[in-house]
Amino acid sequence: MDTYPGNIKRKVVFRNMYLNSLVESECCGCTACEQICPRNCIQMRKNEEGFLYPVVNNDKCIKCGLCEKVCPFGNYQKREQGDIRYYGWHKDENERSLSTSGAAFIAISEMCKKKGFTHFYGAAYDSNLCVKHIDTFEFENPEMLRGSKYTQSDIGDTYSAVKQNLKKGEKVLFSGTPCQVDGLKRYLGKLGDENLFLVALVCHGVSSPEAFAKYLQEVGRDNNSEVIGIRFRDKKIEKGHLSHRFTTLSLKNGQEISSTDNIYTTAFGIGVMDRESCYHCPYTSPSGAGDITIGDFWGIEIEKPELSSEISKGISLIIPHNEKAANMITDLEEIMVLEKVPLRFALNNRQQQLQRPIDRPMMRSSFLKRILIKQKKFKKEAQSAILIWKIEGYKKRLVNKVNKIIGRKRI
Secondary structure (H helix, E strand, C coil): CCCCHHHCCCEECCCCCHHHHCCHHHCCCCCHHHHHCCCCCEEEEECCCCCEEEEECCCCCCCCCHHHHHCCCCCCEECCCCCCEEEEEECCHHHHHHCCCCCHHHHHHHHHHHCCCCEEEEEEECCCCCEEEEECHHHCCHHHCCCCCCCCCECCCHHHHHHHHHHCCCCEEEEECHHHHHHHHHHHCCCCCCCEEEEEECCCCCECHHHHHHHHHHHHHHCCCCEEEEEEEEEEEECCEEEEEEEEEEECCCCEEEECCCHHHHHHHHCCCECHHHHHCCCCCCCCCCCEEEEECCCHHHHCHHHHHHHHHCCEEEEECCHHHHHHHHHHCCCEEEEEECHHHHCCCCCHHHCCCCCCCCCHHHHHHHHHCCCCCHHHHHHHHHHHHHHHHHHHHHHHHHHHHHCCCCC
């Protein structure tokens, strides 16, 4: 019989909390503290890097401690790790081709809609290409939530809205990064367990919204036309074969710019503009934070070479964490190709996000300072940062190789 880690007693790991320490690596920006405050004395404000952090009005604070209780980083709980993993993709090839990966999120949302769910919360672009969490009522416009957004989403008052939905007896699906999902769980407490389905995304890290905006503005100026749309991991034909490595920008003048070596995507990939908490993230493990975890199943072809031809079309990784998610997996078999695989298939060298936080590049602080405060060109600074990252990586590999030869421990 399958054992789900969500059913196993958790071990509490207490960490410091940003409101006590003011150490930026101890806040993920989930907004749970702001929304739980009964006196509205906490406000989220942007720092010079474009990330939101809570600021307390001490004159209004009554020291109730609710903000401490809901902080996901302040009360992180590590769940036991199960051995249940699935790979799969949507049977509808159109849905699969439009999605970043194997369209697992679309499939889960379709199933929830069949079960009477009416509210579907997730990250979407607004008219200014700022990424914010929204509610797509009755999943009427799935396109808004589809696909990867390589910057941090502004939660806004989403937690409060979810709470009101659940109090009315309405069913809610919420998707987000693991820290956003855990923040919502702590904010809600036991409210809505049966009417709430939480989808956590395998997260590479969240980049500065201001850096993202800076990049889009530069592309617009360079092409004399405003950027009105962007698709990461866009699936297009490359050298006669389907590839998911494209980043495509849509301009107001009707032009499309599409490439496999997009400078923003590359900078995001090396983590040079991530939130400080991402480099210390406790959620980088298969144990998850929600009912179910989804993402790309990178490296599945290592263990199952017969899937090599499916990689470019998109293969999803699906990790159920409790019986609620197990029942969802059973339902998904109606519209998805699914196969159970061992945990070790997912823990390969292409799935760092399930094993440890991304490394903090040595030029991370200077990069954001130069483009956001000194107003240097994004493209030029990103090219420099990527070059330094490559050199540092080469030096580290060289040292490891030498140490291996002389029998020392790898660094």
